[in-house]
Amino acid sequence: MNEFELIQHFFTRSACAQGGENIPLGIGDDCxxxxxxxxxxxxxxxxxxxxxxxxxxxxxxxxxxQRVLAVAVxxxxxxxxxxxGFTLAITxxxxxxxxxxxxxxGLSAMAQHCAIALIGGDTTRGPLAMTVTVMGAVPTHHSLLxxxxxxxxxxxxxxxxxxxxxxLPFVLGQVAADTVPAEAQQQLLAAYWTPQPQLxxxxxxxxxxxxALDISDGLLADCGHIAKASKVALxxxxxRVPIAAAVLRTGGDADALQCALSGGDDYxxxxxxxxSYLEALQQRFTAVQVIxxxxxxxxxxxxxxxxxxxxxxHLGYQHFQ
Amino acid sequence: MNEFELIQHFFTRSACAQGGENIPLGIGDDCxxxxxxxxxxxxxxxxxxxxxxxxxxxxxxxxxxQRVLAVAVxxxxxxxxxxxGFTLAITxxxxxxxxxxxxxxGLSAMAQHCAIALIGGDTTRGPLAMTVTVMGAVPTHHSLLxxxxxxxxxxxxxxxxxxxxxxLPFVLGQVAADTVPAEAQQQLLAAYWTPQPQLxxxxxxxxxxxxALDISDGLLADCGHIAKASKVALxxxxxRVPIAAAVLRTGGDADALQCALSGGDDYxxxxxxxxSYLEALQQRFTAVQVIxxxxxxxxxxxxxxxxxxxxxxHLGYQHFQ
Numbered sequence: 001m002n003e004f005e006l007i008q009h010f011f012t013r014s015a016c017a018q019g020g021e022n023i024p025l026g027i028g029d030d031c032x033x034x035x036x037x038x039x040x041x042x043x044x045x046x047x048x049x050x051x052x053x054x055x056x057x058x059x060x061x062x063x064x065x066q067r068v069l070a071v072a073v074x075x076x077x078x079x080x081x082x083x084x085g086f087t088l089a090i091t092x093x094x095x096x097x098x099x100x101x102x103x104x105x106g107l108s109a110m111a112q113h114c115a116i117a118l119i120g121g122d123t124t125r126g127p128l129a130m131t132v133t134v135m136g137a138v139p140t141h142h143s144l145l146x147x148x149x150x151x152x153x154x155x156x157x158x159x160x161x162x163x164x165x166x167x168l169p170f171v172l173g174q175v176a177a178d179t180v181p182a183e184a185q186q187q188l189l190a191a192y193w194t195p196q197p198q199l200x201x202x203x204x205x206x207x208x209x210x211x212a213l214d215i216s217d218g219l220l221a222d223c224g225h226i227a228k229a230s231k232v233a234l235x236x237x238x239x240r241v242p243i244a245a246a247v248l249r250t251g252g253d254a255d256a257l258q259c260a261l262s263g264g265d266d267y268x269x270x271x272x273x274x275x276s277y278l279e280a281l282q283q284r285f286t287a288v289q290v291i292x293x294x295x296x297x298x299x300x301x302x303x304x305x306x307x308x309x310x311x312x313x314h315l316g317y318q319h320f321q
Numbered sequence: 322m323n324e325f326e327l328i329q330h331f332f333t334r335s336a337c338a339q340g341g342e343n344i345p346l347g348i349g350d351d352c353x354x355x356x357x358x359x360x361x362x363x364x365x366x367x368x369x370x371x372x373x374x375x376x377x378x379x380x381x382x383x384x385x386x387q388r389v390l391a392v393a394v395x396x397x398x399x400x401x402x403x404x405x406g407f408t409l410a411i412t413x414x415x416x417x418x419x420x421x422x423x424x425x426x427g428l429s430a431m432a433q434h435c436a437i438a439l440i441g442g443d444t445t446r447g448p449l450a451m452t453v454t455v456m457g458a459v460p461t462h463h464s465l466l467x468x469x470x471x472x473x474x475x476x477x478x479x480x481x482x483x484x485x486x487x488x489l490p491f492v493l494g495q496v497a498a499d500t501v502p503a504e505a506q507q508q509l510l511a512a513y514w515t516p517q518p519q520l521x522x523x524x525x526x527x528x529x530x531x532x533a534l535d536i537s538d539g540l541l542a543d544c545g546h547i548a549k550a551s552k553v554a555l556x557x558x559x560x561r562v563p564i565a566a567a568v569l570r571t572g573g574d575a576d577a578l579q580c581a582l583s584g585g586d587d588y589x590x591x592x593x594x595x596x597s598y599l600e601a602l603q604q605r606f607t608a609v610q611v612i613x614x615x616x617x618x619x620x621x622x623x624x625x626x627x628x629x630x631x632x633x634x635h636l637g638y639q640h641f642q
Contacts (some may be wrong), residue, residue, distance in 0.1 A: 024362060029466050030399035030534050031364035036357045041345060043352035044440060046408040048452060050447035080352035087367040089452040119365060126371035129447060131410040133367060133454040138354065145350050159332050
């Protein structure tokens with residue numbers, strides 16, 4: 001099977017490449033064509049996952065297909081964008097038909113879940129890696145940036161944190177499977193492999209939240225990005241940070257807190273919003289939690305129950321340290 | 322230097338990341354925002370280059386930066402699109418400051434040449450590779466696809482072919498530098514490292530040419546794509562295929578022809594167009610050559626001077642053969 005037949009078979013014919021109302025031209029020409037609705041910008045984001053760095057080489061391909069797309073679509077959610085199309089550049093060591101079949105099925109499952117269509121890509125030979133570029137539509141008259149946080153706003157997260165980070169030892173095969181309850185382990189792995197882009201919440205927040213992003217590097221590090229972009233301080237009450245139940249069942253409290261504060265990879269949203277929206281927000285999105293507020297100053301402060309600042313050694317995951 | 326500072330320094334501050342009229346929001350948030358002009362679609366294409374597969378590991382970084390962008394922008398040219406923005410996902414084995422500096426300068430040089438802005442990306446650790454996704458604007462009422470070739474149309478190419486393929490032994494260090502005249506070698510290497518996306522021609526062809534693509538896989542293979550998509554036959558007169566002068570100076574005639582027919586990587590355009598446009602076309606774009614025509618049937622036929630079909634053993638470069 002040559003490159004063209006490979007692409008044809010596994011991607012062009014996959015369920016997620018069958019176009020949609022905003023795709024006048026899909027895969028197969030020099031470019032795909034995307035129709036951006038009138039009164040909207042095209043929101044664009046790119047994410048790469050590299051074998052041996054972001055996932056183990058023997059990762060289940062179906063889950064990998066889901067995750068690589070979810071991670072990228074999460075950036076659209078953080079901008080309040082409606083997903084339209086994505087491209088996939090995949091580098092493969094060899095053609096492994098069952099692997100490709102499962103990968104494209106995982107990709108399609110997440111694409112359908114997020115209502116986004118595969119519109120193009122590139123297939124190359126080399127060390128296993130994939131880059132997804134997502135495109136969506138966001139109204140020109142609203143924006144959901146990192147830079148708008150206002151002093152006095154509440155700081156919220158969209159749901160419980162830490163599960164993806166707590167899953168990592170299991171993903172990497174560093175911990176025997178029977179050391180934690182099977183159900184808890186399953187919940188952790190689901191959080192890691194199948195993050196749920198918070199698209200509905202992101203769109204609801206448009207015109208209401210003052211700043212937002214998705215938590216990929218860890219709560220503290222990502223809140224640092226909002227604080228820096230908005231030129232404010234964010235104060236987080238440690239006791240109000242929601243920790244995923246499965247995380248609490250798999251380790252000590254200190255480890256669980258560490259996962260929730262610095263673990264990253266959960267792809268929940270962190271956002272700042274005026275208190276007047278809180279009731280409507282929590283009625284519609286019951287998992288949303290207020291974890292702190294915006295004040296004058298700079299940086300992120302983690303506060304104990306007495307309101308005293310806690311020193312944080314680890315501010316989040318970074319490559320190339 | 323950590324990942325964020327790395328991106329900040331080499332890419333966010335690079336000349337090509339300083340935005341433009343169609344970039345309401347550039348690098349730095351979860352997504353960039355692109356403004357697609359009214360009455361236009363967003364054209365999208367993705368290309369990857371992998372170290373050791375598409376370029377030698379010790380390739381000059383400035384040239385690599387130019388080439389990775391040119392290759393992708395060439396797809397916009399083939400659709401008649403006006404370049405707007407691009408993302409770069411780059412995977413690096415380590416932080417090499419002079420390498421990154423030169424790479425980003427090469428990228429910026431090509432970006433400015435093509436009037437396209439860097440709007441986002443991802444920097445990851447791993448085997449050296451890069452994926453560029455380009456976005457442009459193409460009028461909704463015109464299109465320049467592979468599928469519109471009409472029986473009777475002329476088949477044209479935008480300029481001389483074969484130089485990039487003939488450069489490959491020098492790029493790979495397989496041939497001693499002194500085996501060919503220095504000037505010829507320089508011309509070959511320039512064709513390989515700094516392809517010129519045919520943007521002006523592509524936009525001129527909108528509404529005039531019936532089909533077009535950029536020649537990346539080789540003239541014969543790419544003409545095969547037009548023939549298949551348009552459900553026609555393309556007849557190429559071998560004697561009319563323009564071979565780059567430097568190619569003729571570096572090898573035998575048979576090798577030179579092989580480079581021009583099957584070599585690929587030149588990123589000239591191949592297109593079909595009604596004969597009525599020919600005079601205006603060649604007046605404006607003097608390098609354009611008619612190499613054949615469109616007839617009923619299927620596939621690509623290479624014809625000798627007597628109009629007889631020539632058998633072609635090699636139809637172009639393909640990965641994973």
